[in-house]
Amino acid sequence: KKSEAWSALFSEPMSELVKRYTASVFFDKRLWLADITGSLAHAEMLAAQNIIAASDLADIQRGMAQIRAEIEAGSFEWKLDLEDVHLNIEARLTQLVGDAGKRLHTGRSRNDQVATDVRLWLRDEIDLISDLLKELQVALVDVAEQNVDVILPGFTHLQVAQPVSFAHHLLAYVEMFARDAERMADVRRRTNRLPLGSAALAGTTYPLDRERVAKTLGMEGVCQNSLDGVSDRDFAIEFTAAASLCMVHISRFSEELILWMSQNFGFVKIADRFTTGSSIMPQKKNPDVPELARGKTGRVVGHLMGLITLMKGQPLAYNKDNQEDKEPLFDTVDTLKDTLRIFCEMVGGQLNSATGKKEGGITVNAVAMEAAANKGYATATDLADYLVKKGLPFRDAHETVAHAVKAATSHNCDLSELPLTVLQGFNASIEKDVYECLSLRGSLNARNTLGGTAPAQVKAQIARHRARFA
Numbered sequence: 001k002k003s004e005a006w007s008a009l010f011s012e013p014m015s016e017l018v019k020r021y022t023a024s025v026f027f028d029k030r031l032w033l034a035d036i037t038g039s040l041a042h043a044e045m046l047a048a049q050n051i052i053a054a055s056d057l058a059d060i061q062r063g064m065a066q067i068r069a070e071i072e073a074g075s076f077e078w079k080l081d082l083e084d085v086h087l088n089i090e091a092r093l094t095q096l097v098g099d100a101g102k103r104l105h106t107g108r109s110r111n112d113q114v115a116t117d118v119r120l121w122l123r124d125e126i127d128l129i130s131d132l133l134k135e136l137q138v139a140l141v142d143v144a145e146q147n148v149d150v151i152l153p154g155f156t157h158l159q160v161a162q163p164v165s166f167a168h169h170l171l172a173y174v175e176m177f178a179r180d181a182e183r184m185a186d187v188r189r190r191t192n193r194l195p196l197g198s199a200a201l202a203g204t205t206y207p208l209d210r211e212r213v214a215k216t217l218g219m220e221g222v223c224q225n226s227l228d229g230v231s232d233r234d235f236a237i238e239f240t241a242a243a244s245l246c247m248v249h250i251s252r253f254s255e256e257l258i259l260w261m262s263q264n265f266g267f268v269k270i271a272d273r274f275t276t277g278s279s280i281m282p283q284k285k286n287p288d289v290p291e292l293a294r295g296k297t298g299r300v301v302g303h304l305m306g307l308i309t310l311m312k313g314q315p316l317a318y319n320k321d322n323q324e325d326k327e328p329l330f331d332t333v334d335t336l337k338d339t340l341r342i343f344c345e346m347v348g349g350q351l352n353s354a355t356g357k358k359e360g361g362i363t364v365n366a367v368a369m370e371a372a373a374n375k376g377y378a379t380a381t382d383l384a385d386y387l388v389k390k391g392l393p394f395r396d397a398h399e400t401v402a403h404a405v406k407a408a409t410s411h412n413c414d415l416s417e418l419p420l421t422v423l424q425g426f427n428a429s430i431e432k433d434v435y436e437c438l439s440l441r442g443s444l445n446a447r448n449t450l451g452g453t454a455p456a457q458v459k460a461q462i463a464r465h466r467a468r469f470a
């Protein structure tokens, strides 16, 4: 019976509906390892402070070792009646070791316990996510390096703007994922702080050594205010915000992959295992994985809205509302990790253990990209810059080139296909060297300033990233 967990104060048991409504064990049981780790650190400190006996600590350690083995073996019996992961583990401990199990909760509340568990769990998940973010950046830099000389049209408003190197385009995403990794590292610092010792809300009457527990758990310090320690979840909100941004970056990349894979672009292919066919149209290979990633971004952003709204009306200190932090947080972590994993493989391919090389990543159609870059007058700005170097004010050069583009459009050709005499009709200073400036490669080479798309700049960026990864 539920009332066992509390006291004789309760005159009636909970109804089955209320039990089911208030229980969290079905989802918070995944905090079990953090819960045991936190409890062991707490117990060890209680013994060191002579709050419990050394024999109690030994019993608790023995019992927790068995519980751990049972959970890992799948034989641990999770009980809805015991509400959550904390009460389930504590009840089993007492069943196994008797009074020592009942002493574990000295100077502790589930309020500081759950806040500690979530922080410990999230800290380790952030580390996994950071590793994946690095792996994805490496995969993108690898593909960039193999495609330094490939040119595609750069767009603004999805209209052809200026030619850019495909490597440069991919490295833009590397910048985004590098910032995502920085944000994760930053969130980690604030997550990795110890609420334990705050007890229910006001601190505790026992002489706890909180710094010692923080050290045992590898945390960077203790929460300095007990009311804040038990009730704050801003670390979870911050994490979900960082995760949302990361998903938004993945979503933008997905959108481009989907466009690039369409027959009208034909710029790239992803391996068949990331696509699906159609049950009616035999010719189809649909980019389901990037589409789902784009879709799942909405779900993660939704979790951010859920969590931030969860906090807004809560008075200090702990409220049961906070039990609702877990499912959105867990789902955010799961979705982000799976999405990053799948993108690492979709972009970079799989390791072939026989050759030691990665295979089956993104396939680039350099010819299609370059052909597209040759449509849409992508080098018109270069012609304007050419005229500026001949002495024209930029605004006049801009207008002159607009006339040239109009002429080329009516001849249904590129600017570079207009004969020299025709070009000279727009401005007499134009000479034969104009064709170098109207070429795609000439256009790229000319943008040789820091952060620009010239091959020399792109190679320097690749080297910078490599050094960063090392």
Ligand code: ARG
Binding pocket: 024, 028, 084, 110, 111, 114, 318, 320, 322, 323, 324
């Ligand atoms: N399952 C609860 C949660 O997730 C644990 C803390 C319960 N504390 C309480 N005072 N009811 O937040």
